[in-house]
Amino acid sequence: MWKWLGTALVLSIALIVQACAPKSQEDCGFVQNVYGERISWKSDAPVTMQLHSSIPDSMVPAILRAAETWERTAGRKLINIIQYPRYSGPIVPHKDGQNIIYLMDTWESNRASEQGRTSVYWIGDLIKEADIRLNAYDFNFYWNNQRLTTAVNPARKTSGEVNIEALVLHEMGHVLGLKHKDGAGSVMATYLSSGDDRVNLAEVDSSALQCEY
Numbered sequence: 001m002w003k004w005l006g007t008a009l010v011l012s013i014a015l016i017v018q019a020c021a022p023k024s025q026e027d028c029g030f031v032q033n034v035y036g037e038r039i040s041w042k043s044d045a046p047v048t049m050q051l052h053s054s055i056p057d058s059m060v061p062a063i064l065r066a067a068e069t070w071e072r073t074a075g076r077k078l079i080n081i082i083q084y085p086r087y088s089g090p091i092v093p094h095k096d097g098q099n100i101i102y103l104m105d106t107w108e109s110n111r112a113s114e115q116g117r118t119s120v121y122w123i124g125d126l127i128k129e130a131d132i133r134l135n136a137y138d139f140n141f142y143w144n145n146q147r148l149t150t151a152v153n154p155a156r157k158t159s160g161e162v163n164i165e166a167l168v169l170h171e172m173g174h175v176l177g178l179k180h181k182d183g184a185g186s187v188m189a190t191y192l193s194s195g196d197d198r199v200n201l202a203e204v205d206s207s208a209l210q211c212e213y
């Protein structure tokens, strides 16, 4: 009897150890957790994203187009944009279980070169929340040859314009779990130049996406 109990104990300990050390995966362009597993929304996609009231109506078509570009490649709905009602909470992105796109009218002065930023929260290998901030303090945004917003920072009002669809496409890549990829024409390149209409996925982006979606 005691011998049997001992065996059972050893077996359950072995199972626990295995549960705590998942198998490492190829990164495939995705952020990985401490165990080397790719993080993504898995079967929780499509992701529902709300638009903060700071997003002007003129910017919505560009945001929808960016989501569609990822979806066309995946062949399914990935990011469900809720246009109305707009989320009207404080313009301070925080971990609240809601996925929101904010147009920020303030930005950290030591990060003034950053056009946008996506915060992703995950548990295990599953993304639970993602928020996109767009830097309308330091950057002028355009879409379809039209200026949509002018930088709040007086010193930046006459600087180059950034294609908002290209920027949102990149940030949505982060929402889906992708990390930066420089070269190969990837939309996940670290930098987006003013006037660059980088609104189409590169081959490398499509194959990365298909590893998880």
Ligand SMILES: [Zn+2]
Residues within 6 Å of the ligand: 170, 174, 180, 189, 190
């Ligand atoms: Zn980025």
